[in-house]
Amino acid sequence: MTVKVTFAGSGDAFGSGGRHSTCILVEAPDICFAIDFGTSSVIALKALEIPHNNIDVILLTHLHGDHCGGVSSLLMDAMLGAKRQTPITIAGPRGTKAHLPTVQEVLFPGSGGMKPKFAVDVIDMDVLTPHDIEGLRVTTYPAIHTEATNPTSMRIEVDGKTIAYTGDSAWTEHIPNVARDADLFISECYFHEKRVPFHMNYPDLTEHADELTAKRTVLTHMGPEMLAAQERVKEECAFDGMVIELEDQA
Numbered sequence: 001m002t003v004k005v006t007f008a009g010s011g012d013a014f015g016s017g018g019r020h021s022t023c024i025l026v027e028a029p030d031i032c033f034a035i036d037f038g039t040s041s042v043i044a045l046k047a048l049e050i051p052h053n054n055i056d057v058i059l060l061t062h063l064h065g066d067h068c069g070g071v072s073s074l075l076m077d078a079m080l081g082a083k084r085q086t087p088i089t090i091a092g093p094r095g096t097k098a099h100l101p102t103v104q105e106v107l108f109p110g111s112g113g114m115k116p117k118f119a120v121d122v123i124d125m126d127v128l129t130p131h132d133i134e135g136l137r138v139t140t141y142p143a144i145h146t147e148a149t150n151p152t153s154m155r156i157e158v159d160g161k162t163i164a165y166t167g168d169s170a171w172t173e174h175i176p177n178v179a180r181d182a183d184l185f186i187s188e189c190y191f192h193e194k195r196v197p198f199h200m201n202y203p204d205l206t207e208h209a210d211e212l213t214a215k216r217t218v219l220t221h222m223g224p225e226m227l228a229a230q231e232r233v234k235e236e237c238a239f240d241g242m243v244i245e246l247e248d249q250a
Helices: 041-047 071-080 095-105 174-181 201-206 224-232
Strands: 001-007 023-026 031-035 057-059 086-091 120-124 130-132 138-142 152-158 161-166 182-187 217-220 243-249
Touching: 001 041, 001 161, 023 041, 023 152, 023 161, 031 152, 041 071, 057 138, 057 201, 071 095, 086 130, 095 120, 138 174, 152 174, 161 174, 161 243
Parallel strands: 031 057, 057 086, 086 120, 161 182, 182 217
Antiparallel strands: 001 023, 001 243, 023 031, 130 138, 138 152, 152 161
16 A cells, blocks of 8 residues: 655745745545645645545644644635535644634634534644544654744654654654654754754754664755755755655565
8 A cells, every 4th residue: 555645835934945835745545634734735735736625634733824824724715615525633732722713713804603514623632642533643742843833743653654744843852753763754954054943954964863763754844045955965855746655565
């Protein structure tokens, strides 16, 4: 069985390089889910001709707009345009359940009274606790980013494959466990030489390379300096529309 990973959006908060905000779509035999769903995610998916009605679960690492701001647009289009009929589950860090309706009302005033014809289940996930969500095993870890966003890193088990993702975070003691033997480790990599706080930068990854045991690593969420240097690093670098297929080994 193949697990297909599509980077619908691989950009930073400011669209550096003309890229869409973070949206990593994972299609497995029995489930389709998104890891983060930034502000332009609906646009990114439509550009790739991927119907967002196919998404069963959205997993959010933290509550910044470039990682969760597209949920409101998805729900509005699902009600008014795409005519979604199937349920959707949205799981994120502590505070997600309270935060998303506030964002919805700010972006679409008056929409709070609209009732979708499909079930919407919103879950707050505690860190360091495995959560079984529609057949996925999801474990989140404390991250170092803007505290008010309740930041997490994430490890997801699906159909015998493990996908790990740093989210937006400086290096933490948990990152080696997040990446441990993962089939795919997706790491934020904001700057190439410069170190900025609350983000993973390339020097962090090189200094801790011996601690990372993932089978495959892809860098994402790159700022202008990192985008200019991406041809000079050994790791794969994500781009909008990039597809990775995780296949069973014969």
